[in-house]
Amino acid sequence: MSSLSDPFLLCIVALLALTLGSFLNVVIARLPVMLSRQWTHEAHQTLTLTPPTQPQTRYNLLVPRSHCPECDATIAWHDNIPLVGYLKRRGRCAQCRCPISVQYPLVEAASMALVLWAVWHHGMTFTGMAIALACLILLTLAVIDLRTLLLPDVLTLPLLWGGLLYQLVVHPDRLAESVIGAAAGYSVAWGFYWLFRLASGREGLGRGDFKLLAALGAWCGWQTLPLILVLSATTGAVLGIIIQLLLPRLRGAPMPFGPFLSAAGMLVLLGGDRVIELYYTIIGLSSI
Ligand SMILES: [Zn+2]
Incomplete structure (x- = not known):
């Protein structure tokens, strides 16, 4: 419980948790799309139908880079910094000024809170890490279910x-x-x-x-x-x-x-x- 009394360690854990939260946002947005594409492909194969002719661009958790869903503009690295990027742009795209979902900062902040709580109570131990990881997966599942059922x-x-x-x-x-x-x-x-x-x-x-x-x-x-x-x-x-x-x-x-x-x-x-x-x-x- 006292391992986070060191302010430096506290900041490191908080920053890591925010970064993980940013990654969870990518998983939340892309995993359902990746699964849908995979299921469509498998359905075509099972039914021996001709697969969609248009070439599908690479799409996974790493590719393409983060972009605005409205104007497709790539988001600059400094606008992608967890919480800071959203606050700096006041929740709007830097190019087209369309609103960015509040889900992004909320997931990042929730990730930080969950990890800090787990590590605060269990220290930087296997138990603390395991419980923090389980909570992050639960958070991801909750938001994916909310968005896509x-x-x-x-x-x-x-x-x-x-x-x-x-x-x-x-x-x-x-x-x-x-x-x-x-x-x-x-x-x-x-x-x-x-x-x-x-x-x-x-x-x-x-x-x-x-x-x-x-x-x-x-x-x-x-x-x-x-x-x-x-x-x-x-x-x-x-x-x-x-x-x-x-x-x-x-x-x-x-x-x-x-x-x-x-x-x-x-x-x-x-x-x-x-x-x-x-x-x-x-x-x-x-x-x-
Ligand atoms: Zn935009």
Whole structure:
């Protein structure tokens, strides 16, 4: 907890976290497009259709360079500096002056806050690094789900395996709770999906939510799943009602559940044993 009392180290960690946040913005913007292109290509192959004739430009997490979505102008390196670039240009493109989404500085600031919180409480240790990384992946998943209603396997599955490995290394005595948590998380979400679908004919959850809840079960243990579900369902329901009251045009539109699961998971991960002990006290279980 005291390792960040050194102001120099604090600044280094904050700058690294901001840089990571900037990279997460790239992942959030490009990963769904990359997956969509890949799925289109695979669908053409499966259906033995002629693939699209136009040559597809290279598009991945590194290429092309960051550019304005409106005028396509390449963003200068100094305008790409996390937080500073956005504030300097007052949230507008340097060329065409069109507004840049506030998502960019928010993700960068949230990344910094999550990493600093994890390292502050756990120090520059494997535990601190692992929890910070898990929170950054949860943040990425939350924003991608919010924007596209997707929770890509390429993020949820490594998060799940990472949780099992984390428990194996850090808390081998809790590995069974973690494995049961992963299986229970997936099963509970799967069961809810089918119950809701049979009762209403609609899908209440996406399949990505199964894997995300499994990952949270792996990281936090099966005992915390009811807490995560209650927190995410309650905040999701309250926010859903507020949005429908304030924005009637969104009534009936599908609402992502991933951001609420991710936020509840981050709370349990970052709150650590204090949140879990408080929860155990409330439900009357003995302390861990
Ligand atoms: Zn522009």
